[in-house]
Amino acid sequence: MKKLWRCHVCNDVHLGNKPPEVCPTCGAKNAFVLSDLGEALDIIGKDHASLDDQAKVQAAWKQFSDQSSTVRLTDKAEEVELLSKGVLENLKGKGQRYCPCRITTGDRGKDLNLICPCNFIRQPTFKEEGECWCGLFVKRDAQ
Amino acid sequence: MSGTRLIWFHGKECPHCRKLAPVVDQFEAETGIKLERLEVWHNEENAKLMRSLADTIAPACGGDLGVPAFYNEVTGKAICGRIDMAKLVAWAKG
Numbered sequence: 001m002k003k004l005w006r007c008h009v010c011n012d013v014h015l016g017n018k019p020p021e022v023c024p025t026c027g028a029k030n031a032f033v034l035s036d037l038g039e040a041l042d043i044i045g046k047d048h049a050s051l052d053d054q055a056k057v058q059a060a061w062k063q064f065s066d067q068s069s070t071v072r073l074t075d076k077a078e079e080v081e082l083l084s085k086g087v088l089e090n091l092k093g094k095g096q097r098y099c100p101c102r103i104t105t106g107d108r109g110k111d112l113n114l115i116c117p118c119n120f121i122r123q124p125t126f127k128e129e130g131e132c133w134c135g136l137f138v139k140r141d142a143q
Numbered sequence: 144m145s146g147t148r149l150i151w152f153h154g155k156e157c158p159h160c161r162k163l164a165p166v167v168d169q170f171e172a173e174t175g176i177k178l179e180r181l182e183v184w185h186n187e188e189n190a191k192l193m194r195s196l197a198d199t200i201a202p203a204c205g206g207d208l209g210v211p212a213f214y215n216e217v218t219g220k221a222i223c224g225r226i227d228m229a230k231l232v233a234w235a236k237g
Binding site: 076078079082083085086087089090093094100101102103104105106113114123124125129133134135 | 152154155156157158159160161183184185190193194197205206207208209210224225
């Protein structure tokens with residue numbers, strides 16, 4: 001099970017099996033100490049913008065796309081529009097920004113894998129056709 | 144599952160489902176066979192039915208449940224994903 005870790009220099013919080021060797025925020029080495037949910041929630045606070053409208057969701061997808069050398073957001077603007085509407089419908093109805101082309105199972109662990117962007121690299125459609133299941137993300141050399 | 148329905152599980156905000164709608168319309172017009180269209184993100188009963196068929200549908204979808212998916216109650220066969228007219232006809236006729 002993943003654990004919570006806190007950088008003792010800058011209070012960066014990390015959820016993972018082991019602490020990062022280098023803090024991605026302040027650059028300190030071997031700076032993470034085991035934390036817990038109460039401490040982590042206190043550090044994170046509640047003053048973060050919600051991704052609760054289509055422009056914000058699309059901006060998050062664009063950031064994800066821009067940082068990748070292998071995948072990018074599809075050029076099909078109408079599909080980006082429809083899918084961003086869909087993930088927000090699912091946020092409202094099901095509690096998370098789930099892929100509108102999948103379906104929840106009721107098993108929390110499995111359903112967390114449906115949050116967009118999902119781990120689409122493992123999907124047959126990505127391997128064979130260069131697209132994630134819903135077509136939102138494509139290989140950089142595809143389309 | 145027993146029954147005689149040909150079911151199309153779809154999602155209201157799924158682009159592939161939207162693109163497939165005219166193909167299904169054409170299929171119905173050409174064959175006279177009607178599909179039962181069940182939306183799964185805005186109708187929990189439809190979602191439950193789809194989940195109950197996961198053992199058949201998920202493998203057809205590459206391992207996880209997804210839409211668009213088609214389930215033939217007579218043959219117990221499912222197809223999923225980017226479907227064309229030929230695949231649809233083959234699935235419907237068993």
